Amino acid sequence: MGEKPREVRGVVEEEEEEEDHDDDGVVAGYVPGPLVSLKEQIEKDKDDDSLRRWKEKLLGCLESDLNGQMEPEVKFHSIGIISDDFGEINTPLPIDDNRSGHVLFTLREGSRYQLKLTFSVLHNIVSGLTYTNTVWKGGRQVDQSKGMLGTFAPQQEPYVDALEEETTPCGVLARGTYSAKLKFEDDDKRCYLELNYSFEIKRAAR
Incomplete structure (x- = not known):
């Protein structure tokens, strides 16, 4: 059975190859990437108005959450x-x-x-x-x-x-x-x- 793209509520990530998981459900050898605030993620494309709006919609952003806070x-x-x-x-x-x-x-x-x-x-x-x-x-x-x-x-x-x-x-x-x-x-x-x-x-x- 083919693996479905990993779902993010409000975001669908790219399809990934099947990987081994440990007993805690974590991908073996997986190291989480650095945190990037929602504000920074959106501002990367601030010159592209349509892409910026698309990101805001996908990320489900709230104005109060665009304050640069890193920690979820x-x-x-x-x-x-x-x-x-x-x-x-x-x-x-x-x-x-x-x-x-x-x-x-x-x-x-x-x-x-x-x-x-x-x-x-x-x-x-x-x-x-x-x-x-x-x-x-x-x-x-x-x-x-x-x-x-x-x-x-x-x-x-x-x-x-x-x-x-x-x-x-x-x-x-x-x-x-x-x-x-x-x-x-x-x-x-x-x-x-x-x-x-x-x-x-x-x-x-x-």
Whole structure:
């Protein structure tokens, strides 16, 4: 199957040859290039009005983001859980101190679910945004999932992305309360969010 061009929300990059990736989904031997501000990227073609406008449209630039700031920012607004058990529940981020450490959601054993994130990208393009979701039960790590969300340009409207679908385990030992940490990083290993949360797995209805 032919490889599709790597998508950037608001930008489609040139097609690349297939490359080897390590366990973290990073291209082997890949070294991210230097950061260039959106303002600098657009000003490179300031004498070509049509090309400049085309870049502004593709990059999804906001006037406030053309201030020369290099570092991108990802601001997370909410975390959601989608399940056949109860539909969808959304929790604003950051989590209220009164709910910190409390169970964020409850699932039945053997049920399918997805985590959903709503977030904004500011100031510059975020390249290769990945997530790692690590789960513990009774102080012992029982699961870890990793995935690539993609590359995102700044835009006015927030992005909404659902992580890969998971299925809760079954059996007496699977029931109980779990603690988890959800972490988001980009190609340069900038960490934009480390979210600690808890959830519960209950016995399936008979």
